[in-house]
Amino acid sequence: MKQKYKNEINYWRKRVIPRIIRTTFFYICYPVLFFVPIKRNKIVVSNFNGQGYGDNPKYICEYLLSQNEALDIVWLIDEKRVKNAQAFPSSIRLVSLTSFRALYELHTAKIWIDNCRKNIYPKKRKNQFYIQTWHASFSLKMMERLVEDKLPPKYVKRAKKDSKMCDLLIFESANTISDVPYNFWYEGEMFRNGTPRGDIFINYDERLVRKVYDHYNIDYHKKIVMYAPTFRQGYDLEVDITFLERLTQTFEKRFKNSYVMLVRLHPNDTKNKERILGGSLPQNIIDASDYEDMQELLCATDTLITDYSSSSGEALISEKKCFIYAYDYKEYSKDRGLLIDLDNLPFPVSTNQEELINQVYKFSNSDYLEKVERFKKIYNVFETGHASQDIGDRILQEIDQVK
Missing domain, CATH: 3.40.50.11820 (CDP-glycerol glycerophosphotransferase, N-terminal domain)
Structure with missing residues (x-):
């Protein structure tokens, strides 16, 4: 309780009072x-x-x-x-x-x-x-x-x-x-x-892909899978780094390629980054939360993993692989609510870790692209x-x- 009051006092001292004086x-x-x-x-x-x-x-x-x-x-x-x-x-x-x-x-x-x-x-x-x-x-x-x-x-x-x-x-x-x-x-x-x-997804530029790879010193022969969860209004985001390591290895086994994973937190979560991501990350997991341009990251990404984020729309436009990992689906639905039921999306949907692993293993790109094209027509999703x-x-x- 004392810490709560201390945080409140600090907030007023550092943010509210200076704003009042300035205004x-x-x-x-x-x-x-x-x-x-x-x-x-x-x-x-x-x-x-x-x-x-x-x-x-x-x-x-x-x-x-x-x-x-x-x-x-x-x-x-x-x-x-x-x-x-x-x-x-x-x-x-x-x-x-x-x-x-x-x-x-x-x-x-x-x-x-x-x-x-x-x-x-x-x-x-x-x-x-x-x-x-x-x-x-x-x-x-x-x-x-x-x-x-x-x-x-x-x-x-x-x-x-x-x-x-x-x-x-x-x-x-x-x-x-x-x-x-x-x-x-x-x-x-x-x-x-x-x-x-x-x-940026219509006017493709290979230089932007290389820009991201060079920024994080990623070998060009490796592919990027990006985990980009959205912000939770009433409770905290949870990120299991050990599972993300395992998931990266799953992509390597399924698609026969070397992968590195970028973790991109929502801007509202970056202030709590240390708590969410913990200390130092494994070599194949990179914190990309401070990179200025999410769209450049998406251009360089081979596969997106997200939850309720609008970044899935970029996956629709670019037709990149996208998986929905909604570990807190019931809680989020009560807290915020969704415009479209997850089952109606063209993406493979998982609500727990094992389900996501299985979705990666059984992924069919041809079936996926067919669903994406149909979904875009139904919901009028396009970029010019x-x-x-x-x-x-x-x-x-x-x-x-x-x-």
């Missing part, structure tokens, strides 16, 4: 800042509240920079979570997410880009344009209004305010959610013709390969408009 100071200065003009060429970007160069915002920015080098792109970062600042193009300015400067940059930017609900922001000004890209390409788990009663009230309040500010919501093509605007408390314009982060360009052109159009 208060900003609004004290607001009468002066109100007259500071919006910079038409400034774009402020955030990825998972301070993470590195990845997800939908990255691919939009790459297209924008290829079209207009005069753009002033600001990326808000949490220094503790960004492990490789060198991954950012030199033309992108990095600003601390929790700084007064971040509020100033948002206040004076023409465009806001975010892939999850904003934690900090000044009042959105007239003629500013906010794009919410979201962070999924295939929704399997219930979200937002569908689980409003299970979400923290503070999050629901923030989500509703965020949607009210939003001018353009980017959402996947899949029809797993019948009424997306209603579910997101949103009444504005939508883009549902592919996702920026999905372009040019979503980044489509959205980037829309942003440039907004910037060029004189208002």
Whole structure:
């Protein structure tokens, strides 16, 4: 109990009080800042509240920079979570997410880009344009209004305010959610013709595969199997490293090839990484949680093992092997709920370790691809390969408009 109170005090001392001071100071200065003009060429970007160069915002920015080098792109970062600042193009300015400067940059930017609900922001000004890209390409788990009663009230309040500010919501093509605007408390314009982060699977680039292999010093003759579990809202994720070793060996026996396993935790779990993964990992198990771009990892991956994560959507598009390992299916269903029953997915589904081992041994690629193709048609799952360009052109159009 003492530790609980100690953690609560530390949270307020390190996070809440500085935020209150920073925001208060900003609004004290607001009468002066109100007259500071919006910079038409400034774009402020955030990825998972301070993470590195990845997800939908990255691919939009790459297209924008290829079209207009005069753009002033600001990326808000949490220094503790960004492990490789060198991954950012030199033309992108990095600003601390929790700084007064971040509020100033948002206040004076023409465009806001975010892939999850904003934690900090000044009042959105007239003629500013906010794009919410979201962070999924295939929704399997219930979200937002569908689980409003299970979400923290503070999050629901923030989500509703965020949607009210939003001018353009980017959402996947899949029809797993019948009424997306209603579910997101949103009444504005939508883009549902592919996702920026999905372009990479249509426009294949071998250099990205080699980039991942080189980053982790993996021999080119080895194949990668990646375990990427999603976040649990009401309880903790469990990862059995001994079992993952055994599973890697199973892949080697079944597919007659050398394998290495990457473990990629959800961004919300990375702060508890040491507890979840333990100490040092075996040589053939690599922690890939800090790699900035999940999509690059998926490009290099031969096989994905996940649970309720939207990363299974990338497996659908790329037609890579994918296994569902839902060891806590009953508990997760009660805690969060799923949009599609696991049995209706085209992937082999397992709820315990032995079942997953057996699914690997009896895997048939031809049967699998047939199921994947049928599933994509039923649920309207697709990527165009040019979503980044489509959205980037829309942003440039907004910037060029004189208002």
